[in-house]
Amino acid sequence: MNTYLKYIALLSFVLFSTFVLAQNNGGLNIQGERFTVRGSVIESDTRNPIPDVNIEVNGGGYATTDIMGDFRIEVRIGDELTIRYKDFETVYYTIKSNERIEVQVETNKKERTLSKYSKRLRSNPESFKSLIDSADVYLKKDARKSIQFISEALVxxxxxxxxxxxxxxxxxxxxxxxxxxxxxxxxxxxxxSTNSNEVSLKLANAYKLNKNYQESIQTYKALDKRELTNWQLVSLYEGLGDVYLLTKDFNTSIDNYKQGLTVAQNHLIKPKETDLNSKIAQAYSAKGDADKAKGFFYKSLNLANSENKKRAVSEKLKVADFQNDISDYSEEIQLRKEALNTISEIEADSVFENESPLTPQKQNYKIGNAYASQGDVGNAISYLEKSIVEAESKSDLIVKKDATRRLSEVYQTAEDYEKSLKAFQDYVDLVDQVYAKKEQQISQAARFSKELSNKQNRITSLESDRELSESKYQLSTEQTKRQKLIIYSLIGGLALLLLAAFLMFKYIKQQRLANNLLALKSLRSQMNPHFIFNALNSVNSFIASNDERTANKYLTDFSLLMRAVLENSEQDFIPLEKEIKLLELYTKLEHFRFKDKFDYTIKVDKNINVNDFVIPPMLLQPYIENAVWHGLRYKKTKGNLEIAINQSNPNEITISIIDDGIGRAQSKALKTEHQQKQNSKGMGNIKKRVSILNEMYKDKVDVSISDFQEEVDTGTKVIVTLKKD
Structure with a gap:
C-alpha cells in the first residue's frame, strides 16, 4: 500500500511539474519537421538583388544571399528569420509555410558625405582634446555624460x-x-573622415557582435596585412576565426586561429598565445574533435598559469566546462575545486559581478551538477545547497533558481519526494521572481537604448551645419581624382615592369634547371663506363686465378649488380633500400677477390625507416672502391672495411665508410701519373654530381673525407650526410 501511494505521489509531482513548466514557457510549443525554405532579398524600388545578406534562424541556422540575392535555409514552422545587412534596418520574419519568401527592403546607399573642413575656428585649441579625454573617463561609468562630451567635442x-x-x-x-x-x-x-586600421578592426568586431557576419569578414579581409602592427595582425586572424566559428565553418576558423597563434608566438605576444590556444580548443570541441581540443585546452591552461591568478582561473574554468562536455566529471570536479580556492584568494582584492563566471555560487552549482551526473547524491546535495546559500547572500537569482531546480531533481533521484517537491516549489517561486526581474531589466534596457538612439540622432544633426562647405570638398575631390589617375598609371607601369622581371627570372631559372639536368646526365654517363671498366678488371683477375665454378658464381652476382646499376643510372635519386642492396652485392664481389686483404661489415640502424630516404645512385660505390683498391689492397696485414648507416635526427642519416688501409697520402705516392689522373677524374665527377644535386634540391647531400687514425696506416673515413625530402 505504501509503495502504491509512493507512485501516486510521484505521478502527481511529474504532472504538476509539467503544468508549471508549460505555464512559464507560455504553453506547449510543438514543432514540426525541418524543411528547406527558399527566399530572396531585393530592393523595393529597383528590385535589384542584394548579395551577402546575413540570414539567421532563432534555432541556430545561418545562411547568406548569393549574387542573385537568393538564399536557402533549414527551418520549422514558427521559426523567426533575422535578416541583417549594413545598408538597411534589420528585418524579422516568422515562418508560416514552405512557400518562397521575398523580402523587399529600402536601402540607404547614399551615406551622407562628411565635410572634411569646418568653418568654425576654436577659441581654445586644447578644448577638443579635453572633451575627448573626459568622454573616455566617463565611458564605463555614465554613457549619457560620456556622449554629451562627444557632442561638445564635435562642435x-x-x-x-x-x-x-x-x-x-x-x-x-x-x-x-x-x-x-x-x-x-x-x-x-x-x-x-580618416582611414585607420585600428578603427577598421573595431568596425569588423562590431559587425561580428551585431551578427553582420559577412560584412565582418569583408572588413577584416579588406585590411592590408603589411600595414598592421603585430598585435593588430593577431587581432585580425583572431577576429576572422571568431566569425567563422560563429558561422560553423570550423576548419577555416581553426586555420585563422593558428595563423594568429604563429604570429603571436613569433613576436612573444603571450596574452594572445593563451587566448588563441583556448579558442582553437573551443573550435575543435565544437567540431567534435575532443582529443585535439583537450591538447589545446591544456596548452592554454599552462600558459595562463604564468599570468595573473584571475587569468589562470578563468582558463581553468574553460577546461572544466570542456571536461563536462566530454562527461569527464571527475576531472571537472577537481578543476572547479582548485578554481574555488583561487577565487576565494582573488575575492579579497576584487568584487565579481553576478554575471561573471568566477562567482563561488556558480562553481558550487556546477560541482554539485557534476556530482549528480556521477550519481554521487550526497556530495551533489551538499554543493548545491552551498550554491543556494551563496547565491542568496549575493542576490543571484539565476544561479539560485538553477541550483534549486537541480536540487529537486537530485532529491527525486534519491527518492526523497517530500524534499524534492519542496525544492521544486521553491524553484517555481524563483522562476516568477526571475521573470519579474527580467521584465524590469528589459524595460530599463529599452529605455536606455531609446535614449542612446535619440542622442545619436542629435549628434548626427550637428553634421548638417557642415554641409555648407561641401562644394569646396567636391572640388578637392576632383583634384584628388586626377592625382589618383596619374598615380595609378605609374603603378600600372611599375606592375608591368615587375611582371616582365618575374617572367625573365622564371625563364632563367628554367634554363638553369635544364642545364643542371643535362650536366647530371653527362656525369652519370661518365660514371657508368668507369664503374664497368673497374668491375670487368675484377672479373678478369678473378677468372685468371680461380676455378671455373667460382668464376661462374662471381659472374652471376656481377650480372645482377650490372643490371641494377643500369636500371638506376637514369634517376637522380633511388630509395635507400635499393642502394643498400647494391652496396652489399658490390662489397661481396670485392671481398670475393681480396679475401686475404680485408674483412667487412655493413651495419644499418634498426630504427631507420629506409623507405623514408632516397640517395643518388652510384654515390657510395666509388668510395668503397677507393677503400678496397687504394687502401686495403696495399696493406701488409689484413684490414677491415666498415659501412655504417645511422640516424642522427628524424630528418637526417649519416653513412660512414671507414677503412684502416694505407691512407690517402701513401696511396697517392704509390700511384703512377696515369693512375692519379684516372682517380682524380672519378672523384671529381662525384663532387660535381653532389654540387649540382645540392643546388637543385637545397643541400640534400653532404660529403666529408678525413684520415681515420693516427697510425702508420692512417686509413680513410668518408661521412655522407643525407637529408630527408
Missing amino acids: ETNSAKENGIAYESLGDIYFYWKQYDLAVSNYRISLQ
Whole structure:
C-alpha cells in the first residue's frame, strides 16, 4: 500500500511539474519537421538583388544571399528569420509555410558625405582634446555624460582627423554598452573622415557582435596585412576565426586561429598565445574533435598559469566546462575545486559581478551538477545547497533558481519526494521572481537604448551645419581624382615592369634547371663506363686465378649488380633500400677477390625507416672502391672495411665508410701519373654530381673525407650526410 501511494505521489509531482513548466514557457510549443525554405532579398524600388545578406534562424541556422540575392535555409514552422545587412534596418520574419519568401527592403546607399573642413575656428585649441579625454573617463561609468562630451567635442572639431577621432570615441561608447548597431554606424563615419586600421578592426568586431557576419569578414579581409602592427595582425586572424566559428565553418576558423597563434608566438605576444590556444580548443570541441581540443585546452591552461591568478582561473574554468562536455566529471570536479580556492584568494582584492563566471555560487552549482551526473547524491546535495546559500547572500537569482531546480531533481533521484517537491516549489517561486526581474531589466534596457538612439540622432544633426562647405570638398575631390589617375598609371607601369622581371627570372631559372639536368646526365654517363671498366678488371683477375665454378658464381652476382646499376643510372635519386642492396652485392664481389686483404661489415640502424630516404645512385660505390683498391689492397696485414648507416635526427642519416688501409697520402705516392689522373677524374665527377644535386634540391647531400687514425696506416673515413625530402 505504501509503495502504491509512493507512485501516486510521484505521478502527481511529474504532472504538476509539467503544468508549471508549460505555464512559464507560455504553453506547449510543438514543432514540426525541418524543411528547406527558399527566399530572396531585393530592393523595393529597383528590385535589384542584394548579395551577402546575413540570414539567421532563432534555432541556430545561418545562411547568406548569393549574387542573385537568393538564399536557402533549414527551418520549422514558427521559426523567426533575422535578416541583417549594413545598408538597411534589420528585418524579422516568422515562418508560416514552405512557400518562397521575398523580402523587399529600402536601402540607404547614399551615406551622407562628411565635410572634411569646418568653418568654425576654436577659441581654445586644447578644448577638443579635453572633451575627448573626459568622454573616455566617463565611458564605463555614465554613457549619457560620456556622449554629451562627444557632442561638445564635435562642435569643436576643426579637421578631418579630429572628426574621425570623435566618431571613433562615440563608437567605443556604444560598443561598451552593447549597442553594436550604433557602434557600427559611428565607426563607419569615422573611417569616412580618416582611414585607420585600428578603427577598421573595431568596425569588423562590431559587425561580428551585431551578427553582420559577412560584412565582418569583408572588413577584416579588406585590411592590408603589411600595414598592421603585430598585435593588430593577431587581432585580425583572431577576429576572422571568431566569425567563422560563429558561422560553423570550423576548419577555416581553426586555420585563422593558428595563423594568429604563429604570429603571436613569433613576436612573444603571450596574452594572445593563451587566448588563441583556448579558442582553437573551443573550435575543435565544437567540431567534435575532443582529443585535439583537450591538447589545446591544456596548452592554454599552462600558459595562463604564468599570468595573473584571475587569468589562470578563468582558463581553468574553460577546461572544466570542456571536461563536462566530454562527461569527464571527475576531472571537472577537481578543476572547479582548485578554481574555488583561487577565487576565494582573488575575492579579497576584487568584487565579481553576478554575471561573471568566477562567482563561488556558480562553481558550487556546477560541482554539485557534476556530482549528480556521477550519481554521487550526497556530495551533489551538499554543493548545491552551498550554491543556494551563496547565491542568496549575493542576490543571484539565476544561479539560485538553477541550483534549486537541480536540487529537486537530485532529491527525486534519491527518492526523497517530500524534499524534492519542496525544492521544486521553491524553484517555481524563483522562476516568477526571475521573470519579474527580467521584465524590469528589459524595460530599463529599452529605455536606455531609446535614449542612446535619440542622442545619436542629435549628434548626427550637428553634421548638417557642415554641409555648407561641401562644394569646396567636391572640388578637392576632383583634384584628388586626377592625382589618383596619374598615380595609378605609374603603378600600372611599375606592375608591368615587375611582371616582365618575374617572367625573365622564371625563364632563367628554367634554363638553369635544364642545364643542371643535362650536366647530371653527362656525369652519370661518365660514371657508368668507369664503374664497368673497374668491375670487368675484377672479373678478369678473378677468372685468371680461380676455378671455373667460382668464376661462374662471381659472374652471376656481377650480372645482377650490372643490371641494377643500369636500371638506376637514369634517376637522380633511388630509395635507400635499393642502394643498400647494391652496396652489399658490390662489397661481396670485392671481398670475393681480396679475401686475404680485408674483412667487412655493413651495419644499418634498426630504427631507420629506409623507405623514408632516397640517395643518388652510384654515390657510395666509388668510395668503397677507393677503400678496397687504394687502401686495403696495399696493406701488409689484413684490414677491415666498415659501412655504417645511422640516424642522427628524424630528418637526417649519416653513412660512414671507414677503412684502416694505407691512407690517402701513401696511396697517392704509390700511384703512377696515369693512375692519379684516372682517380682524380672519378672523384671529381662525384663532387660535381653532389654540387649540382645540392643546388637543385637545397643541400640534400653532404660529403666529408678525413684520415681515420693516427697510425702508420692512417686509413680513410668518408661521412655522407643525407637529408630527408
